[in-house]
Amino acid sequence: MGNLLMQMLVATMTSLKIFGLTLLFSLPLGMLVAKGRMSKNPVISNVVNVYIMIMRGTPLILQLLFVYFAPYYIFGSSYDRFTAVIVGYTINYAAYFAEIYRGGIQSIPVGQYEASLVLGFSKAHTFTHVIAPQVVKRIIPAMGNEVITLVKDTALAQTIGVAELFRVAQNASAREFSTMPIFIAGVFYFLMNAVVSRSFDLLERKLNYYR
Amino acid sequence: MEIITVENLLKSFDGLGVLKGISFTLNEGEVLSIIGPSGSGKSTLLRCLTQLEPVDGGTINVCGETMVSSSKERVVSYSDKQTLRSVRLNLGLVFQNFNLFPHMNVIRNITEPQMHVLKRSKQEAEKVGRELLKKMGLEEKEKAYPTQLSGGQQQRVSIARALALNPTVLCFDEPTSALDPELTGEILRVIKDLAKEKMTMIVVTHEMAFARDISDRIIFMDDGLIVEEGNPEALFNNPQNPRTQKFLNRYE
Numbered sequence: 417m418g419n420l421l422m423q424m425l426v427a428t429m430t431s432l433k434i435f436g437l438t439l440l441f442s443l444p445l446g447m448l449v450a451k452g453r454m455s456k457n458p459v460i461s462n463v464v465n466v467y468i469m470i471m472r473g474t475p476l477i478l479q480l481l482f483v484y485f486a487p488y489y490i491f492g493s494s495y496d497r498f499t500a501v502i503v504g505y506t507i508n509y510a511a512y513f514a515e516i517y518r519g520g521i522q523s524i525p526v527g528q529y530e531a532s533l534v535l536g537f538s539k540a541h542t543f544t545h546v547i548a549p550q551v552v553k554r555i556i557p558a559m560g561n562e563v564i565t566l567v568k569d570t571a572l573a574q575t576i577g578v579a580e581l582f583r584v585a586q587n588a589s590a591r592e593f594s595t596m597p598i599f600i601a602g603v604f605y606f607l608m609n610a611v612v613s614r615s616f617d618l619l620e621r622k623l624n625y626y627r
Numbered sequence: 628m629e630i631i632t633v634e635n636l637l638k639s640f641d642g643l644g645v646l647k648g649i650s651f652t653l654n655e656g657e658v659l660s661i662i663g664p665s666g667s668g669k670s671t672l673l674r675c676l677t678q679l680e681p682v683d684g685g686t687i688n689v690c691g692e693t694m695v696s697s698s699k700e701r702v703v704s705y706s707d708k709q710t711l712r713s714v715r716l717n718l719g720l721v722f723q724n725f726n727l728f729p730h731m732n733v734i735r736n737i738t739e740p741q742m743h744v745l746k747r748s749k750q751e752a753e754k755v756g757r758e759l760l761k762k763m764g765l766e767e768k769e770k771a772y773p774t775q776l777s778g779g780q781q782q783r784v785s786i787a788r789a790l791a792l793n794p795t796v797l798c799f800d801e802p803t804s805a806l807d808p809e810l811t812g813e814i815l816r817v818i819k820d821l822a823k824e825k826m827t828m829i830v831v832t833h834e835m836a837f838a839r840d841i842s843d844r845i846i847f848m849d850d851g852l853i854v855e856e857g858n859p860e861a862l863f864n865n866p867q868n869p870r871t872q873k874f875l876n877r878y879e
Contacts, residue, residue, distance in 0.1 A: 525726075527722060527724055527726035528726060528728065530679055530722070530726060531722065531726035531727075531728070533678070533679065533715075534677050534678075534679065534715065534718075534719070534720045535740040535744060535788070535789075535792065536712065536715055536716055536740065536743075536744040536792070537740070537743060537744065538743075541743050545739065545743070546728055549730045550729065550730055553730070625772070626729050626730050626772040626773075626774060627729075627772075627774045
């Protein structure tokens with residue numbers, strides 16, 4: 417039993433690593449994608465739109481398989497599974513984050529841009545000091561949803577053979593003819609998401625200093 | 628001294644003419660009010676001056692600098708970025724809907740532009756900000772957030788924010804239109820005080836009595852054109868154009 421828990425904790429670390437690295441790359445990439453989606457250049461906005469449609473319109477599990485196996489069929493060589501997982505999750509989540517960012521950015525009244533312009537703010541300053549802080553507050557609930565989903569989606573990494581929490585639990589389950597490991601995994605996911613929810617609650621409260 | 632010169636300004640939205648050849652000048656220390664029915668182009672004129680809308684033709688000079696000019700063939704050419712920036716700094720604008728920054732408290736709304744645009748230190752900007760807030764009767768509200776203030780208080784903060792950058796001309800775009808009738812008085816008083824201090828101002832307004840009271844000169848606009856222009860007494864007591872007469876009659 418102690419041995420099983422140890423294995424599950426190690427696997428949880430893998431899940432957390434996928435979670436953390438995906439956020440690290442997809443949060444900024446999402447902003448780039450959102451900017452592209454809102455670009456006045458129709459070529460850019462259309463290309464980005466197609467990318468978002470594919471990412472949101474096909475299963476993540478399929479995307480993972482594609483990211484891992486496509487280089488093998490095209491170039492005859494592949495790269496390591498973990499990297500493929502991070503690439504797959506990052507491009508998928510960036511698309512979702514991009515749409516959340518876009519919704520937030522477009523919900524800011526045009527008057528905020530006009531006031532900034534008339535006062536003489538640079539474009540960059542307007543974005544970082546006027547628009548972004550207001551966007552962050554507005555998108556927190558939607559971002560909370562996505563981040564919670566990501567915790568659970570890490571379980572899909574096993575499709576290309578990464579031994580994350582759920583895979584280890586399933587293996588243990590098969591080995592010991594017991595559903596207990598899977599149940600324990602469920603508790604682990606629940607606890608991780610409890611931390612995520614709580615963090616978003618705190619963030620929301622912290623940004624509640626204005627309405 | 629002429630501060631703003633506008634010649635033959637043209638602006639249309641989707642082919643619909645909104646400004647059909649506006650020419651006027653504004654002198655230093657002068658208070659100019661622009662009145663006229665809704666849709667006559669008053670606000671658009673201010674938005675063109677403050678570079679919120681690009682013009683389709685005409686010339687605008689501000690403080691000796693050419694902001695935009697156009698050739699006979701109506702090819703519009705805006706000046707370089709540097710000039711546009713300096714022109715922008717000469718003009719302050721107070722919006723109908725205040726457009727304060729909701730995530731910044733009152734004092735930061737006023738200090739942020741000073742620090743970023745004029746590169747003033749925080750202490751300096753706060754000193755200027757507090758003085759202006761005192762002038763606006765809001766010295767106790769510096770820590771409040773805009774949504775905690777009444778409309779009239781928000782508008783006074785936005786006036787302070789504009790004044791903090793020392794604009795040569797302060798423009799008002801219907802500054803009381805979004806306010807309850809009982810709150811318009813406090814804004815009008817502030818503008819009147821500024822007029823007494825010889826602040827150069829352009830005021831687009833629907834408050835006829837107020838326009839008459841504070842203005843050195845009034846422009847009556849209708850359908851994208853300046854129909855009549857003159858000192859308040861002449862314009863209100865003895866309007867020459869039938870359209871002006873008809874418009875003013877509705878306010879008597």
